Structure formats: structure tokens, C-alpha cells
Amino acid sequence: MARLTHMVAYRLRCNGLWANSARTILLRNRAILLAGALMLPFSTAELPAFAAEPQTPAWVQAVAGGGFEARMVTGDRSCPSLVTDKGEVAMTPRASADAHFPLLCAAPLAKDLTKASIAGIALPLPVAQPQRILVVGDTGCRIQGVLLQDCNDPQRWPFPSVAAAAASLKPDLVIHVGDYLYRESPCPAGNEGCAGSPWGDNWTTWAADFFTPAAPLLAAAPIVLVRGNHESCDRSGPGFLRLMGPLAFDPAAPCAVHLPVYGIDLGGITLAVMDDNTADELTLVWPDVPTYAADIAGLGQLPGPVWFVHHRPIWAPVSGPLGLPVGGNLPMITAVGRKLIPRNVELMLSGHLHTFQAINYYNGVPPQLVAGNGGDALLVTPKNLKGAIFQGHSGVTVKDGLSVGGFGFLLLVRDGAGWTVDLFKADGTPEGTCRFTPRPARLDCPDLNAGK
DSSP states (O other): OHHHHHHHHHHHHSTTOGGGSHHHHHHHHHHHHHHHHHOOOOOGGGOOOOOOOTTSSEEEEEOTTSOEEEEEEESSSSOOEEEETTEEEEOEEEEOOOSSOOEEEEEEOOTTOSOEEETTEEOOOOOSSOSEEEEEOOOSOOEETTEEOOTTOTTTSOHHHHHHHHHTTOOSEEEEOSOOOOBOSOOOTTOTTSTTOOOSSSHHHHIIIIITTTHHHHHHSOEEEOOOGGGSTTTTHHHHHHHTOSSOOOTTSOOOSOOOOEEEEOSSOEEEEOOOTTOOTTOOOGGGHHHHHHHHHHGGGSOSSEEEEOSSOSSOEEEOGGGOEEEOOHHHHHHHTTTOSOTTEEEEEEOSSSSEEEEEESTTOOOEEEEOOSSSOOOOOOSBOTTOEESSSOOOOEEEEEEEOSSEEEEEEEETTEEEEEEEETTSOEEEEEEEETTTTEEEOTTSOOOO
């Protein structure tokens, strides 16, 4: 009975599961049906004229295989050239224009470039050994049935401020830990908080929820784009894989349910990016378990040390009965079993819970940072996470850990053998600092309130 109580409380409070009420599911399904009815075929001659977003047409992102790629959304019918100090490179269509998206162009970036631009817009280039890594996640504005966020209020949806403040810190690399598009149904008539907002998986909504507000950040540094649960195939997955996917886009099969793990060399650290979009916290789909088990076990074959980056944290708690920390992701806890995380993994980075968390575990499990406080409605979690009760039977317990509420983002700065982890508020005001020490792997946050 106690376990059932914990699980019910977890389902009601955990981010991403708020939509489990019958009314919200009904409204969401009606919205999906309406969107499907509107998605009628268009001939090439009838393609709509998309207004190019002048402040967000181009970016540089990590792709599978360890490289980086320049991408550009354009309202034109052909791709421009990528101009570099080594000469011009012809960009090719990654995805042709259709009724819902304009033309998307792409070109790989050579490792030895010192300058690159598209249509006169300078691109940020990858750094071989990043010293300043910015982490942000869960940034969109929620319009989902009865769950409404005031997208027009910068205090209630601060992602534009978050992106501008984060860009001013001049990072070498940005990691977005997933969940970009939250505008899944129309803004109700008469609601001034979201009046005029687009919705659905289309370029206008992607521009409003991510690309336009993220413009300063995309101009500041290359970005690693992690797939979140909002990018599942029944939500905005097709748009994510078209615009931001790490693999080639196939218009005949626009939404792969699961993407393979891919690694990025950060100069002595391997960033391992995993797709866990279908790993619902409380739904144990047994055919998925071997997939996640193989992904996690495969981390052990990557050159270490490894930073394991994925959207849904495996052992991260929310508030349960009496405010006790409870939770964990049952499918992935089942997948890791007693083997846990490979020993070459020294840090885990995730989002999904709309808060900041820094957690140390027993049993040799690497520390966890959660950075899901980039813009979507916040989640209240216990300040002190010690004693958290997790689902499943991995035997993992929290040695010490804390949550800090409020919107914001993280900046990891290389400092000798370790890293400082600076937590910032949405406007760029410092909140506090943790230190990550790799060997032995540990997070220490002396100036943040642990609720003790």
C-alpha cells in the first residue's frame, strides 16, 4: 500500500506526467485529431511562403559520428553556400519544404576551420577542448489542454531571458537536455497569457517556442540537442528529427521511435548522448528494456571518462507524501538492474524534472545533475534529497543531494582537474556554485541550501 501511495503521488507530481488526468488526455487527443485534419497534402506550387526568422536562420549542432554540422532554415527554394576560410561548401537540402516546414539546408563542418558563415551570418565553431559548457533544458511554454502557461509574460515564461543571459557568458558549447516544444493545443479564446500563440508540430511553433528565443544562444556556441519526451513520435518527434535530429532525415519515415547512442569528443571527455524519449517513469514496457540496457551497457565501450547525457534521469526524486523524496525511472532502473552504470561514466546530465538537482549516490553510481528549469512551468521538489525512495530493485540510494527551485541554467567551467558548476537564475544572476571532482566522482555544493 505504501509503495502504491508513493507511485500515485509521483504520477501526480512528476513533470511530464501531469497530462495523465482523463480530461487533459481527452483535450490533447482532440487537438491531435484537429491537427491531423489540417495536415492536408499540398503540391509544390502550393507550398506556403514561410517568413524566415531573420534572427535565427542558422546554427551549428553535434551529429552522430562525432562531428558537427551547420544547418539553416530558409524560405528560399534552394540552399545557400557555407563560406569558410577553406573555401565555399555547397549546402544540401536536409529536408525539403512542405506544408508545415520551410526548406532546411545542412553541411558538415571540417575540424580545421577558423571561420564559417552562411548568408553573411557568422557561425560559432566547435572548440576541441571546451572549457565552458552551458547546460539548459525543458525550455518551451506549456499550452496543453487545461495546462496553460503565460507565454506572453516574461516572468512566467522566461526562456528568452535565459537564452540571452546564458549567451552573454560566452560558452564554448551548449547542451540542451531536451523538451523544446510545449505548445501542443490552441490557446483558449480570451486567455491573454498565451493569446496569439501558434501550436502543433510545425515551423511557426518551433520558431516561437525555441528558435526565436534561443537565437542569442545559437549564435554564441555549437549546441548538443538531446531528445526529450516531448519529442516522442506522437508529439513533436517528426519536427525534432527533421530540424535537429543527429542522423539523416528520411521523409518516408519521418519519426524513428529510438535513436542509437552517439558520442562527441570533448578533448579528453566523451559526451554520450542517449535517446530515452519513450521511458515513461511508471510504465514498464518490457520490449523497451533490452534496448535501454544495451544503450547503457554500451557506454562502457566508449573512451573514458564519459559524461552520460540523456533527458530522463534514472534516479532523481520528486515530492511524495509528506514532502518525502520519491521517484525514479522504472524502465531504466529495470534496464540497469544490479549492473548499474559502467565505471567509465563519471557524470550524468539530464532534465525532465523542472528544477535543479545535484545528487551523489552510494554503490559507485556517478553523480547526477538535473537542469530542467529553463522555461517550462516549475516543479516543486524537496530541498534535501537524502533518503529518497526509488522504484525498482537496483539498490541505489542517495548519499546526499539537493534541489534548488526557480528558473535558470548551469555553466560548467573547467578548473584544473575538476569543474565548477555555476547555477544562474533566469536573468543571469548567480544562484550558487557546486564543484564537480572527477576522481572520485562527486558533486559538492557548499553555498547552496541543502535544506538541512
